[in-house]
Amino acid sequence: MTENVVEKDYLEEDTQHGRFLTFALEEEVFGIEIKYVTEIIGVQSITKVPEVPPHIKGIINLRGKIIPVIDVRLQFGKEPVDYNDRTCIIVIDIDSVSVGLIVDSVDEVITIEDEEISAPPSSKSGFENRFIKGIGKSGGKVQLLLDCASLLKSDEMEIANDLLE
Structure with missing residues (x-):
């Protein structure tokens, strides 16, 4: 019986490989491995927390669970914009840590084969890539x-997680 459980877990995990939820910030399209995404919700009331970096917008109560919310646009150095009906919060979970990511809009779930993923440019090129795992090519788009693990291990997210303890 144990073998079946292990085999089932392996098969479930395997079906998620290469699948990404894509979202937009301005004209750029980003992808997050679908295995980290727990849900997508509309923007809701965010409780501001004092003395945190500007891109940490605060915390929300999601069905009794308090999670920090960050504005990905601000974290990536983009100009702030007013939230609208397309603005979403992507709730991700890594190692039992849940965080909400505010994005301009969610696009779709796509599959990108391993051979269609390139390494990001090296830091020698001046391209800031600490949050970029790779560059995927799918359907003629990049x-x-x-x-996600780097996103949650940033110093700022450690501050946000300290708020929840």
Whole structure:
């Protein structure tokens, strides 16, 4: 019986490989591995928390669970914009840490084969890539694939997680 459980977990995990939820910030398209996404919600009331970096917008109560919310646009150095009906919060979970990512809009779930993913340019080129895991090519488009683990290990997210303890 144990073998079946292990085999089932392996098969479920395997079906997620290469699948990404894409979202937009201005004209750029980003992707997050679907295995980290728990849900997509509309923007809701965010409780501001004092003395945190500007891109950490605060915390929300999601069905009794308090999670920090960051504005990805601000974290990536883009100009702030007013939220609208297309603005979403992508709730991700890595190692039992949940965080909401505010994005301009969610596009679709796509599959990108491993051979269609390139490494990001080296830091020697001046391209800031600490949150970019790779560059995916799908359907004639390019997607910047986020490294969710790096996003949650940033100093700012450690501050946000400290708020929840």
